Amino acid sequence: MKVKILKVRISDQFQNMDEAVLNDYLERYEIININSQLVQDEINFWSVFINYEEKQVKPKSNKTNANxxxxxxxxxxxxxxxxxxxxxxxxxxxxxxxxxxxxxxxxxxxxxxxxxxxxxxxxxxxxxxxxxxxxxxxxxxxxxxx
Missing domain, CATH: 1.10.150.80 (HRDC domain)
Structure with a gap:
């Protein structure tokens, strides 16, 4: 099991970008557990702690991958x-x-x-x-x- 910590800043300037990174991460990996904590700072943010595993890779076929x-x-x-x-x-x-x-x-x-x-x-x-x-x-x- 692997661990990743991401920050989602609560600011109009950064929130959409940070959410996009988080959403992409959630799509690419098998999520085991996720926890979040609001951190109050100059720019408030959610600290997101993710336990994950690599997604199972499908067995390779003999077919050539088309580009x-x-x-x-x-x-x-x-x-x-x-x-x-x-x-x-x-x-x-x-x-x-x-x-x-x-x-x-x-x-x-x-x-x-x-x-x-x-x-x-x-x-x-x-x-x-x-x-x-x-x-x-x-x-x-x-x-x-x-």
Whole structure:
């Protein structure tokens, strides 16, 4: 059993980012136990103590894993690279790993569907309302300039 301690700051500036890190962690690992404690400081935060184990890995098959990037046209690959560059900037700006901003699979789906408005973004598999609200305008701008 492994242990991880995360901090979720209760501040409009940090809370959404910290919650995204916590939610991503909860999705990626088999959670055994979780406890939290409110800590009052300059910025109040929840200290979250997690006991977890690695998720069971499915046995490997003899099938070759397809690389989704190989399925992109030249135009889609250009858009995908521009989206990756945008995500890298956001990652540095928000001080979060890039996959917290968007997974590669999401960027590939955006490059393939080329949404031009918020309604189109809602139809891209894997994009939730909160990510669309946070990043939708910028994603559409990246697509318009691609």
């Amino acid at each position: 989704p990037e190989e399925e992109l046209s030249e135009e889609e690959m250009i858009i995908y690279q521009k989206l990756k560059n945008w995500r890298a900037e956001k990652s540095r700006e928000w001080q979060l790993p890039p996959y917290i901003i968007f997974h590669n699979t999401h960027l590939i789906a955006i490059a393939k569907h080329k949404p031009s408005n918020f309604e189109d973004l809602e139809n891209v598999k894997g994009l939730g309302r909160s990510k669309i609200e946070k990043f939708g305008t910028e994603i559409i701008q990246v697509l318009e300039n691609a």
